[in-house]
Amino acid sequence: MSIRHGLLALLERGPRYGSRLRSEFESRTGATWPLNVGQVYTTLNRLERDGMVVQEGVDEAGHALYAITDDGRQELKNWYEAPVDRTSPARDELSIKLAMAVGAPGVDIRGVIQSQRHHTVKAMQDYTRLKSQALTAIEKAGAAGTQERDDVAWLLVLEQLIFQTEAEARWLDHCEARLIRLSAAVARGTGQNADRTAAAPSAASTAPRTTGR
Known part of the structure; x- marks a missing residue:
């Protein structure tokens, strides 16, 4: 499961903070793959390190907002267009x-x-x-x-x-x-x-x- 690309897809709709990303991810997938806030922020930190998201101020409640960058949009576009690799299947x-x-x-x-x-x-x-x-x-x-x-x-x-x-x-x-x-x-x-x-x-x-x- 690509949490990384899932978060990028949600951020493409506009800036979000961590808890909102988690709730929207679970809503979109019917909570089939639950996330915790720690996973979300760990992934956001890595995306920020890789230049795919940036922090963009805070909302009215003081939540730190994250926004997708041009590099992040390109990464997301590549993800949508590339088939999921089946040559190295996940361990079952x-x-x-x-x-x-x-x-x-x-x-x-x-x-x-x-x-x-x-x-x-x-x-x-x-x-x-x-x-x-x-x-x-x-x-x-x-x-x-x-x-x-x-x-x-x-x-x-x-x-x-x-x-x-x-x-x-x-x-x-x-x-x-x-x-x-x-x-x-x-x-x-x-x-x-x-x-x-x-x-x-x-x-x-x-x-x-x-x-x-």
């Missing part, structure tokens, strides 16, 4: 967990998968319920002629989360099916080896017999 905890669970002593990997699937399906149901609420809010705002961009932005985020959890559930089904097939193949291989061992004549039975004189 679930993938790492399953990779480590394969063959681990005392770990029921199918139990791990089933537990995760239950959690994933519940999350998908929660996101779907929130999507219904977002659609209702958009419809009401549209009827009143007061369409809110935050409602639309939140809807897009929710739909991405729904697609993501749907894909994760399918992947978990695939993992379980894969493990079942591999276990069956191993079992068949073990049985075949046992059959071959039983059918093979022993060394004693095939050795040439000698008679004592």
Whole structure:
């Protein structure tokens, strides 16, 4: 998640102070990725260091205001135009967990998968319920002629989360099916080896017999 570019996008709409940036960021994303004020000000300090924002006085309540610079606008433009890099995917905890669970002593990997699937399906149901609420809010705002961009932005985020959890559930089904097939193949291989061992004549039975004189 690029907090840096998210803050630049909000500052493009005009000078803001830290707490307002945090609340607007969470409103735009439906609080899917909560921020604390410390994160906001740490990021603002780095943006200021890099010449992308500047402090621009204070508001009536004495809050320090930050404004985007021309360099910041160019950075934001580049961010919008460039695709998100997928050549170095972020580490995924679930993938790492399953990779480590394969063959681990005392770990029921199918139990791990089933537990995760239950959690994933519940999350998908929660996101779907929130999507219904977002659609209702958009419809009401549209009827009143007061369409809110935050409602639309939140809807897009929710739909991405729904697609993501749907894909994760399918992947978990695939993992379980894969493990079942591999276990069956191993079992068949073990049985075949046992059959071959039983059918093979022993060394004693095939050795040439000698008679004592």
